Amino acid sequence: xxxxxxxxxxxxxxxxxxxxxxxxxxxxxxxxxxxxxxxxxxxxxxxxxxxxxxxxxxxxxxxxxxxxxxxxxxxxxxxxxxxxxxxxxxxxxxxxxxxxxxxxxxxxxxxxxxxxxxxxxxxxxxxxxxxxxxxxxxxxxxxxxxxxxxxxxxxxxxxxxxxxxxxxxxxxxxxxxxxxxxxxxxxxxxxxxxxxxxxxxxxxxxxxxxxxxxxxxxxxxxxxxxxxxxxxxxxxxxxxxxxxxxxxxxxxxxxxxxxxxxxxxxxxxxxxxxxxxxxxxxxxxxxxxxxxxxxxxxxxxxxxxxxxxxxxxxxxxxxxxxxxxxxxxxxxxxxxxxxxxxxxxxxxxxxxxxxxxxxxxxxxxxxxxxxxxxxxxxxxxxxxxxxxxxxxx
Amino acid sequence: xxxxxxxxxxxxxxxxxxxxxxxxxxxxxxxxxxxxxxxxxxxxxxxxxxxxxxxxxxxxxxxxxxxxxxxxxxxxxxxxxxxxxxxxxxxxxxxxxxxxxxxxxxxxxxxxxxxxxxxxxxxxxxxxxxxxxxxxxxxxxxxxxxxxxxxxxxxxxxxxxxxxxxxxxxxxxxxxxxxxxxxxxxxxxxxxxxxxxxxxxxxxxxxxxxxxxxxxxxxxxxxxxxxxxxxxxxxxxxxxxxxxxxxxxxxxxxxxxxxxxxxxxxxxxxxxxxxxxxxxxxxxxxxxxxxxxxxxxxxxxxxxxxxxxxxxxxxxxxxxxxxxxxxxxxxxxxxxxxxxxxxxxxxxxxxxxxxxxxxxxxxxxxxxxxxxxxxxxxxxxxxxxxxxxxxxx
Numbered sequence: 090x091x092x093x094x095x096x097x098x099x100x101x102x103x104x105x106x107x108x109x110x111x112x113x114x115x116x117x118x119x120x121x122x123x124x125x126x127x128x129x130x131x132x133x134x135x136x137x138x139x140x141x142x143x144x145x146x147x148x149x150x151x152x153x154x155x156x157x158x159x160x161x162x163x164x165x166x167x168x169x170x171x172x173x174x175x176x177x178x179x180x181x182x183x184x185x186x187x188x189x190x191x192x193x194x195x196x197x198x199x200x201x202x203x204x205x206x207x208x209x210x211x212x213x214x215x216x217x218x219x220x221x222x223x224x225x226x227x228x229x230x231x232x233x234x235x236x237x238x239x240x241x242x243x244x245x246x247x248x249x250x251x252x253x254x255x256x257x258x259x260x261x262x263x264x265x266x267x268x269x270x271x272x273x274x275x276x277x278x279x280x281x282x283x284x285x286x287x288x289x290x291x292x293x294x295x296x297x298x299x300x301x302x303x304x305x306x307x308x309x310x311x312x313x314x315x316x317x318x319x320x321x322x323x324x325x326x327x328x329x330x331x332x333x334x335x336x337x338x339x340x341x342x343x344x345x346x347x348x349x350x351x352x353x354x355x356x357x358x359x360x361x362x363x364x365x366x367x368x369x370x371x372x373x374x375x376x377x378x379x380x381x382x383x384x385x386x387x388x389x390x391x392x393x394x395x396x397x398x399x400x401x402x403x404x405x406x407x408x409x410x411x412x413x414x415x416x417x418x419x420x421x422x423x424x425x426x427x428x429x430x431x432x433x434x435x436x437x438x439x440x441x442x443x444x445x446x447x448x449x450x451x452x453x454x455x456x457x458x459x460x461x462x463x464x465x466x467x468x469x470x471x472x473x474x475x476x477x478x479x480x481x482x
Numbered sequence: 483x484x485x486x487x488x489x490x491x492x493x494x495x496x497x498x499x500x501x502x503x504x505x506x507x508x509x510x511x512x513x514x515x516x517x518x519x520x521x522x523x524x525x526x527x528x529x530x531x532x533x534x535x536x537x538x539x540x541x542x543x544x545x546x547x548x549x550x551x552x553x554x555x556x557x558x559x560x561x562x563x564x565x566x567x568x569x570x571x572x573x574x575x576x577x578x579x580x581x582x583x584x585x586x587x588x589x590x591x592x593x594x595x596x597x598x599x600x601x602x603x604x605x606x607x608x609x610x611x612x613x614x615x616x617x618x619x620x621x622x623x624x625x626x627x628x629x630x631x632x633x634x635x636x637x638x639x640x641x642x643x644x645x646x647x648x649x650x651x652x653x654x655x656x657x658x659x660x661x662x663x664x665x666x667x668x669x670x671x672x673x674x675x676x677x678x679x680x681x682x683x684x685x686x687x688x689x690x691x692x693x694x695x696x697x698x699x700x701x702x703x704x705x706x707x708x709x710x711x712x713x714x715x716x717x718x719x720x721x722x723x724x725x726x727x728x729x730x731x732x733x734x735x736x737x738x739x740x741x742x743x744x745x746x747x748x749x750x751x752x753x754x755x756x757x758x759x760x761x762x763x764x765x766x767x768x769x770x771x772x773x774x775x776x777x778x779x780x781x782x783x784x785x786x787x788x789x790x791x792x793x794x795x796x797x798x799x800x801x802x803x804x805x806x807x808x809x810x811x812x813x814x815x816x817x818x819x820x821x822x823x824x825x826x827x828x829x830x831x832x833x834x835x836x837x838x839x840x841x842x843x844x845x846x847x848x849x850x851x852x853x854x855x856x857x858x859x860x861x862x863x864x865x866x867x868x869x870x871x872x873x874x875x
Contacts, residue, residue: 104695104740132576132758163695163740163748207744273698291699302497302556302849305732305755306820307664307683310725312845319732321717332703339698340710341745345736346496347556349598350686350753350849352734355556360743362698411493427699452632454746456695 090174094120094158094458095166104163104457108231109201109212110138110240117158117170121198124177130196135257136250137216138241139201145195150262151193151321152480154179154473157202157213157287157431160229164203167269171447173198175267175456177471179481188482192262199431202230206231206240206399208293209399214431218438219253226253235339257476258361258440261406263410265476267445269461270424278422281468282339285444288433290371291364292400293376296382314390316357317345323382330381334374335384336365350362358397364427370405404433410443417479428454445472483567485549487513490835495558496852501581502594502605502623503531504639505631510551514591517570523589528650530609531593531634536586537573543655544586545873547572549868550595550606550824557596558852562660564840566591567729568863569661575867581875585655590657592824594812599624599633601686602792607824611831612646620644651833656803658869659825660838666755666845671815674861678837679800680818681826683764684757685793689716689775692785695740695748709729709750710738716775720754724773727767729758730820753791757820761796797826803836810872821847838865 097120098105098113104256106112119142125132125142141147150346156172161301176196183190200213207229215221227238227248238248298316325338331338346356361378365371379395386393415421424446436442447461447469461469490513491498491506494535499505518525518535526534536550549565569589576583592607600622608614619630620641631641668676693711717733724731732755739749754771772788779786802823808814817839829835840854840862854862 161742161745163745165743168697203742203744208743210744246786271697272702273705289699297603301846302851303845304522304561304664304821304847304849305734306682306730306757307847308730308845309665310721312666315721315732316715316723317736321714324714327716328703328708328711337699337701337703339708339744339746340742341698341747342743343736343738343740345708347554347848348599348735349554349596349597349848350735351603351732352556352753353732354553354734362744364699365715391554429699430698445820452696452701452702453694454697455740456697456748457743466517 090177094170096118099158102163102457104364105160105166106162107158107160108206110244113471114159115244121158121173128177128180132437134216135312136252136254137213138246139213139217140198142196144195145190145193145318147195147260148193149260151195151260152477153197153261153264154267155197155199156266156268157199159201159418160245161202161203161205161455163206163462165457167246167459167461168271168454169202171466173459175473178470179473182470186478188478190481192481194477194481200448203400206431208300209236210429211431212435212436214408216251217254217257220438223252240339242472248416258438261440263314263346263480264432264435264440264442265445265473267447267473268430269459270446270449271426271428271454273449274424275422275446275448276450276452281448282472283344283422283424283446284411285426285446286411286423287406288404288429289364289366289425289427290401290403291427291429293359293398294362294375295396295398296362297394298357298386300355303351303353305351308353308380313353315353316389318395319382319386319389319391320359321383323378323384326381327378330377331363334365334370336363336370336374338363338374338378341417366425374420401429404437407438407441407442410441414443414455414476417475445469483517483571491553491558495556496849498553498559499555500551501599501731502552507552508590508637510629514566516553518854521570521573528604528610529560529645529647531639532606533591535589537588537627538586540582540588542653544588544653544655544757545870546588546590546657547660547870548590548592549659550592550662552594552596552598553586554596554598554848556676556850557848558850560852561847561852562595564662564854564859565660565822567865568859571863572866572870576862579871581871583874585874587870589873595824600630603822604782604824604827607827609644610647613827613828613831616645617870628661651831656873657825657828657833658866659823659837660825660866662847662852663782663839664819664821664840666842667817668739668815668839668841669845674858675865676815676817676839676843677804678819678839679804679816680799681695681797681822682757682818682820683794683796684820686759687754687756687768687789688753688789688791689752690787691750691779693783694874695746696746698744700747701746704844706746708746709782709784710784712775712784712786713750713752715778716771719774720771721769723767723780727758727763729756729763729767731767733755752790759818783856794822799829799835799837807836807869810868833853839861
């Protein structure tokens, strides 16, 4: 099952590039349909492009598990696909245990979880829960200027039906997302799996620094309005303020206009990703970073505008499902995470949801070096199978 | 003449994008041939792709003037083209004065002066003087991976003959390059034109920072090896060290791998452009910047390699031509510049060379805001005409 999926969207670096509604995404979907067919499961594509493979007829109080198949640029093999592969593997294990499900079971692959192409994460689940506005979402453009609705149409998905999909969500009795851990907490705790308690509030802010393009070889330092200087100070300020706040702040994407070696930049656009244990800390942190950036930009003769591109509040996973899963699995460690997930979007919409993490020996994620040991993956499948059996059999 | 050239390679921003061996470059060359034909001048394309428009048969002790037609990304209208346009305008003025040249006159457009596409400046003049190795130069690639020899072939120029061209240079009795000033020295001096004394030593250094790609939302700050931090400190260190040295240092181009909003960068590559009044100052400056960058990278868990991509020593324009031009033009101000020029490459190769600057009211260059007033442009043409008449008539 893994071996068939691995070549899809693989880059020379060993990392993956599986952006939503690209050929790589379509190849992942084809793989999903093949795995479902092998198990005699019917596949629905819902109005937002999420894939559902059903064991038994779709219906209420179903056990749903899954994750996503898309990746960040240069992402690893596990982030997303491990949850989908484990879902199918749990179905095999359930059958091996001789269980005949009394309730429907589905494996789901949500569309465009990473937001790598259109800049907004968890689009498939956000659209289905109504958290994302269809018209605004369909008008999002990728870096080539292609609109989301055009990208969908090009792959044969009609965007006219995109939007909230309560019917699809009401069938869910419990949703369990299994995901590779994206830090090293389970390593330190010596546990192969853990349960998510919460997702930190987080967001993305775009920093547009506008200076004055000029010749790098002839413009006196005193005559410059160089936005690269303001950006550089902002990167360092973000790190320092995050450290002081016990939170996270990262600049991982920056573009320069015009971007010539011998040209002082006219403009620098950069994206701040920030996360914190609670909303007040996050607000204070991003306010402090923006204030320091604005002050420095003023000294550099640079205009700065800061735009919030997305802001996601704290998600607490529901206590009922958390305690149910903890009891079933012998009380594994519980941990909060800074990463957004479709499970968080569903939990915020009131869907009964739990989330399992599988240990990541290095903690590395969103990188080709992302990894999980086979024994830990099997422990994840066993845990998922146990929850599936308890709910459906 | 200007009006015909202006639309070529023009971007939405008003800036220009005329990279060597692109369709925009070919359109500029077509314009050059048209201007030459209008004046009854024959056009040669030499082995390196430089264009020569001859008034009278090519021969020894000729008066040659000109500059280049290519641009940096988002460059202005004057950098390069002003020298070529003024060359043709000076020929018109020479004829209006009733002069019948006793020596040949040529207007030249050197290929790929900016180095915006293949990363090395003054390729046309460097190849002709033998300062650039043909095999290494032809193997240079642009950002799409296209090699220079492929780019030449695609535009119908056979790269097999590329290399030193002493025959073309030996015809030059004196070469005068007219160029818009790229700073504000002539504004402060209240003079429409000036004469170049020297070109500061300068170079480009590539900084490759290699860290560890990881998830921006889940990786503890202490576990990160984030090359963006090392880069940011280097930008600020370069500025500070340049200020202390009375020199220039600029980071105007940076690329990030993978460049995702929610991914800590695995790698950052950035280009340092640095220039100083003398070679010892430049060496000390780039050494100090590299040392600070390396120290910071070490603290960030990041590996840094610094590669010199080009280094150009000090050029003093020859005293004979400088004094000759100064006498002819009533002793205009003399100034050194931090910008490289084809005239500098020729002067270093022993070609008798002088260089004229035309006042730039804002000092802005390599930007759509680059400008020269019409009266100052006409003063430049008048000066060029005077030198042309003194040498050729």
